[in-house]
Amino acid sequence: MLWAIGRDPKYWEHPLEFQPERFSSRLGEGGRTSTIQVRGQHFQLIPFGSGRRICPGLNLALQMLPGLLGATIQCFDFEVVEPDRKNRNGDDRVLEMDERPGMTTPRANDLVCIPVARLSSLRIP
Numbered sequence: 001m002l003w004a005i006g007r008d009p010k011y012w013e014h015p016l017e018f019q020p021e022r023f024s025s026r027l028g029e030g031g032r033t034s035t036i037q038v039r040g041q042h043f044q045l046i047p048f049g050s051g052r053r054i055c056p057g058l059n060l061a062l063q064m065l066p067g068l069l070g071a072t073i074q075c076f077d078f079e080v081v082e083p084d085r086k087n088r089n090g091d092d093r094v095l096e097m098d099e100r101p102g103m104t105t106p107r108a109n110d111l112v113c114i115p116v117a118r119l120s121s122l123r124i125p
């Protein structure tokens with residue numbers, strides 16, 4: 001059901017397009033802002049659930065994730081390893097995003113990445 005809601009054109013403009021800015025509360029191109037929140041009040045987007053059993057770690061997650069993600073991207077390169085173990089970084093391949101059925105919309109094929117530190121811990125520019 002969540003899968004279907006997330007792709008329902010009644011709630012999402014061009015639902016299959018990758019438009020992360022659709023979740024931004026900042027003024028976007030075309031002068032539109034998103035008023036949709038993830039706190040369980042807007043049922044078209046409920047990554048933390050809703051109601052009495054809503055995720056109690058919601059606030060912690062929202063505080064921690066941007067910093068964690070930013071630090072991870074800043075400090076590591078990720079080498080993608082295809083199932084044939086061939087490293088394909090550096091070419092123009094588009095990341096395969098096929099899905100298979102499941103509660104959490106899992107990837108059809110695992111994405112295997114090797115994190116490679118790209119900043120010296122002692123000499124961060």
Ligand code: HEM
Nearest residue numbers: 046047048049050051052053054055056057058060061065
């Ligand atoms: C991005 C991070 C997270 C996501 C997407 C997430 C998502 C969810 C979802 C969907 C539920 C089920 C809610 C429902 O049944 O309606 C849940 C429950 C729960 N989450 Fe999270 N969660 C996250 C992080 C955390 C963190 C950081 C903690 C604790 C430090 C946490 C603790 C819990 C607990 C204890 C429950 C069970 C609540 C209950 O059944 O009453 N979660 N979470």
